[in-house]
Amino acid sequence: MLADSVESFCRMSEAAVRAGGPAFTGLSPTAPRNLPVRTFAAVKPQRKNQKEDKEKEVKKERRVIDDSDSQKPYGFTGWAPVDDVYVPRFYPRTTYGAAESVDMLKTFQRLDFTPLKQPIYVDLRLNMKLEKKKKVDAFVSTVHLPHPFKTEMNKVLVFTAQTRKKFPKSKRGAVGINILKMLELFKTGHEYMVENDCYIRTQIAMLDMTEEHILANLETVLLDVCSQRPADMGTFIERAIIASQTSEALWFRSEDLLQKPTEQEEE
Numbered sequence: 001m002l003a004d005s006v007e008s009f010c011r012m013s014e015a016a017v018r019a020g021g022p023a024f025t026g027l028s029p030t031a032p033r034n035l036p037v038r039t040f041a042a043v044k045p046q047r048k049n050q051k052e053d054k055e056k057e058v059k060k061e062r063r064v065i066d067d068s069d070s071q072k073p074y075g076f077t078g079w080a081p082v083d084d085v086y087v088p089r090f091y092p093r094t095t096y097g098a099a100e101s102v103d104m105l106k107t108f109q110r111l112d113f114t115p116l117k118q119p120i121y122v123d124l125r126l127n128m129k130l131e132k133k134k135k136v137d138a139f140v141s142t143v144h145l146p147h148p149f150k151t152e153m154n155k156v157l158v159f160t161a162q163t164r165k166k167f168p169k170s171k172r173g174a175v176g177i178n179i180l181k182m183l184e185l186f187k188t189g190h191e192y193m194v195e196n197d198c199y200i201r202t203q204i205a206m207l208d209m210t211e212e213h214i215l216a217n218l219e220t221v222l223l224d225v226c227s228q229r230p231a232d233m234g235t236f237i238e239r240a241i242i243a244s245q246t247s248e249a250l251w252f253r254s255e256d257l258l259q260k261p262t263e264q265e266e267e
Contacts, residue, residue, distance in 0.1 A: 122221065205217045
């Protein structure tokens with residue numbers, strides 16, 4: 001009896017497959033089926049204040065380490081190298097006095113057997129910021145050096161009233177009524193300019209000049225540079241470097257040569 005039922009069921013299934021219909025005709029297409037359901041947890045939106053609080057927690061406060069009393073500065077091997085040969089990045093940069101830096105340039109020349117007659121350059125980085133997000137305009141200036149190093153005079157071109165608006169500018173001191181004074185300035189003066197927004201790179205002397213003459217020229221240039229910015233805006237020269245044509249660069253303190261008012265003058 002069971003064998004007959006199975007045989008009958010197989011025949012019905014085979015006939016349904018040949019006809020293109022469903023193999024299991026005894027099942028209702030509308031019968032409910034228990035299918036597996038996967039549920040997902042909804043992400044709870046964070047408030048803006050909560051996000052800001054987390055960002056503040058992530059950002060750690062920058063600690064200022066006072067290592068003035070320690071045996072070596074933080075992040076370096078020591079305060080100063082003890083050998084003649086050393087790796088500069090392992091020690092803090094040394095800033096020299098203006099007179100000491102000039103003396104070192106002369107010493108480098110003697111030790112390296114380089115030419116005595118070579119130019120000396122300064123590289124200044126300026127703080128061009130003013131109040132209310134304003135900046136000092138890049139400027140060009142001409143100064144009279146107390147000890148000129150040029151052997152030839154500059155060529156001067158004089159413009160008339162009809163053409164002077166095209167090239168000269170009053171900010172540069174290139175426009176005026178005292179023609180003789182202006183001619184003398186531009187014929188023998190030393191011109192320098194601000195490059196790349198905040199840098200001044202210019203020659204100030206020759207290495208074969210005396211140390212006093214080199215410092216006098218350097219002081220003249222520094223004072224003229226500082227005159228281009230309001231005095232109440234703080235320090236104008238952020239960084240000063242001096243070097244000869246063949247020597248290494250030396251960081252020096254520009255404030256050593258800048259004139260400071262005495263107590264009597266202030267009173």
